[in-house]
Amino acid sequence: MGRKGFIVTIDGPSGAGKSTVAKLLARSLGYRYIDTGAMYRGVAVAYMRNGGRTPLDRLLEDLALTFEFDDGVRVFLHCEDISGQIRDPEVSLTASTLSQDGRVRNYLLKRQREIGKEGGVVLEGRDTGSVVFPDAEVKFYIDADLNERARRRHKETTAAQELDRVREDMAKRDKNDSERDLAPLTVPEGAIRVDTTGIGVDEVVAILKSHVEKAKEKWKS
Numbered sequence: 398m399g400r401k402g403f404i405v406t407i408d409g410p411s412g413a414g415k416s417t418v419a420k421l422l423a424r425s426l427g428y429r430y431i432d433t434g435a436m437y438r439g440v441a442v443a444y445m446r447n448g449g450r451t452p453l454d455r456l457l458e459d460l461a462l463t464f465e466f467d468d469g470v471r472v473f474l475h476c477e478d479i480s481g482q483i484r485d486p487e488v489s490l491t492a493s494t495l496s497q498d499g500r501v502r503n504y505l506l507k508r509q510r511e512i513g514k515e516g517g518v519v520l521e522g523r524d525t526g527s528v529v530f531p532d533a534e535v536k537f538y539i540d541a542d543l544n545e546r547a548r549r550r551h552k553e554t555t556a557a558q559e560l561d562r563v564r565e566d567m568a569k570r571d572k573n574d575s576e577r578d579l580a581p582l583t584v585p586e587g588a589i590r591v592d593t594t595g596i597g598v599d600e601v602v603a604i605l606k607s608h609v610e611k612a613k614e615k616w617k618s
């Protein structure tokens with residue numbers, strides 16, 4: 398076990414309910430919630446603002462990107478709070494494109510391992526159980542059917558987007574994320590799969606929590 402507790406990972410496609418569930422699970426375990434997607438989104442905002450003036454390697458080398466993980470996540474670029482902007486639809490697609498680049502992945506991989514190494518964390522993303530912490534004590538893979546995922550994302554988005562457009566963007570990102578060569582979205586070895594289609598948030602959290610509790614009992618004995 399990590400020094401402050403278990404490392405729990407939750408991976409899956411966008412809109413599967415990972416963030417909500419990960420946040421609530423972390424809260425009920427007294428763990429920190431690490432939203433790794435927000436980290437990719439932070440890099441995307443920096444990249445979009447730079448407008449291609451600086452080569453990517455240099456941009457990453459000098460990147461003044463910081464994160465505050467607590468009950469949610471706050472992202473700062475040069476001390477400016479960009480937590481609102483990271484959720485823009487264009488940022489989602491740019492993050493998905495940039496996440497195919499090994500330099501971006503390595504940059505964030507190091508930062509994610511540094512943040513999570515002490516344990517007592519719930520990490521959520523696409524590769525947290527397959528690449529970032531393959532030895533995590535508990536690994537989940539959460540999914541739901543595309544229509545339901547699009548409906549959920551459409552409900553929570555602040556941008557004026559048609560449901561069909563949300564579904565299209567989502568399918569495009571799923572394809573990017575699953576078919577890329579580096580750290581593709583996949584079910585990590587040993588992960589517990591949970592399909593959240595038609596299941597409420599509280600029920601999903603209860604299912605996940607029971608698995609973590611079981612793992613704790615096993616670890617003690």
Ligand code: C5P
Pocket residue numbers: 411433434435437438489492493494496521522523524525570574
């Ligand atoms: O989870 P979220 O939708 O915020 O992630 C934004 C994008 O960042 C994803 O579409 C994916 O391309 C990328 N990502 C990733 N690996 C992670 C988390 C996110 O490649 N662990």
